[in-house]
Amino acid sequence: xxxxxxxxxxxxxxxxxxxxxxxxxxxxxxxxxxxxxxxxxxxxxxxxxxxxxxxxxxxxxxxxxxxxxxxxxxxxxxxxxxxxxxxxxxx
Amino acid sequence: xxxxxxxxxxxxxxxxxxxxxxxxxxxxxxxxxxxxxxxxxxxxxxxxxxxxxxxxxxxxxxxxxxxxxxxxxxxxxxxxxxxxxxxxxxxxxxxxxxxxxxxxxxxxxxxxxxxxxxxxxxxxxxxxxxxxxxxxxxxxxxxxxxxxxxxxxxxxxxxx
Numbered sequence: 615x616x617x618x619x620x621x622x623x624x625x626x627x628x629x630x631x632x633x634x635x636x637x638x639x640x641x642x643x644x645x646x647x648x649x650x651x652x653x654x655x656x657x658x659x660x661x662x663x664x665x666x667x668x669x670x671x672x673x674x675x676x677x678x679x680x681x682x683x684x685x686x687x688x689x690x691x692x693x694x695x696x697x698x699x700x701x702x703x704x705x
Numbered sequence: 706x707x708x709x710x711x712x713x714x715x716x717x718x719x720x721x722x723x724x725x726x727x728x729x730x731x732x733x734x735x736x737x738x739x740x741x742x743x744x745x746x747x748x749x750x751x752x753x754x755x756x757x758x759x760x761x762x763x764x765x766x767x768x769x770x771x772x773x774x775x776x777x778x779x780x781x782x783x784x785x786x787x788x789x790x791x792x793x794x795x796x797x798x799x800x801x802x803x804x805x806x807x808x809x810x811x812x813x814x815x816x817x818x819x820x821x822x823x824x825x826x827x828x829x830x831x832x833x834x835x836x837x838x839x840x841x842x843x844x845x846x847x848x849x850x851x852x853x854x855x856x857x858x859x860x861x862x863x864x865x
Contacts, residue, residue: 633755644762648769652776664860665853668777672849675769682762683835686755693752 633689640682648675709788709865716792717782720799721775724852727803728771728845731810735764738814742821749825756831757824760817763838767806767813767845774802774852781860794859798852805848812841 648671656667739760747754778795820834 637755637758640762641765644765644769648773649776652773664777664780665857668773668849668853671773672770672846675766675773679762679766683759686759689755690752 636685640678640685644675644678647678648672707865708790709786713787713789713792714782714784716789717778717787717795720792720795720797721779721782722799723796724778724799724802724806725771725775727800728774728806728810729768731807731845732764732768732771733810735767735810735812735814735817736761739764739817739821742818746821746825753824757821759835760813760821760838763817763842764810764813766842767810770845770849771802771806774799774849774856777853778856781856786863786865788862788864790862790864791859794855798855798859801855802845802848802852805851806845809841809843809845809848812844813838816841 651674652667652671655670656662656664659670660666743754743757743761746757778799781791782795816834816837820830820837823830824834
């Protein structure tokens with residue numbers, strides 16, 4: 615019983631480290647992606663048209679947002695399905 | 706009374722500053738208010754924290770809108786051959802983006818706080834929360850679109 619508790623705690627620590635890394639990556643990309651896409655698309659894609667470059671930056675920021683929502687929902691589904699698998703193994 | 710006075714860039718840079726400052730105030734309020742709710746949720750159900758951070762990410766997007774408009778306007782302000790018309794237009798663009806970002810951040814903060822607290826007790830609130838937050842965020846997007854249109858008008862007219 616105590617062994618299972620210890621294993622669960624180690625798994626939870628590993629999962630929370632992974633979650634922290636994922637959160638850090640999303641925060642950095644929320645800062646980097648809009649500015650990088652603005653200047654990059656201004657230079658290489660739209661030939662100096664600043665309005666289209668700004669729209670590209672906005673689309674990039676919203677893509678990062680949608681990616682965060684999807685990854686958090688998938689995380690939640692993975693967490694709710696794995697405890698039921700563990701209980702089935704112990705039975 | 707010239708059309709391109711030397712003090713015209715004052716209004717242009719006032720637009721740049723107001724876009725960044727006001728949208729950041731809105732994003733800060735949204736982050737803080739939603740963060741209070743998330744801290745309350747975290748004591749009861751820590752496994753729900755990742756999904757309940759969505760209001761905070763959306764507040765960050767509001768600040769990104771202000772950043773993009775600031776960078777866009779400051780790329781068009783010139784020391785010379787910059788008309789007062791362009792200065793006023795850039796000021797209006799910055800104020801449009803900044804004040805709508807303030808409103809959107811305020812809405813995201815209040816909605817995020819109460820919906821996150823309700824999410825502890827009822828899991829099905831999540832979809833409704835995301836929909837309400839998206840509608841609150843689109844308010845900031847409208848301000849950004851108006852700022853883009855005004856900026857296009859400012860740089861297209863060449864008078865001196």
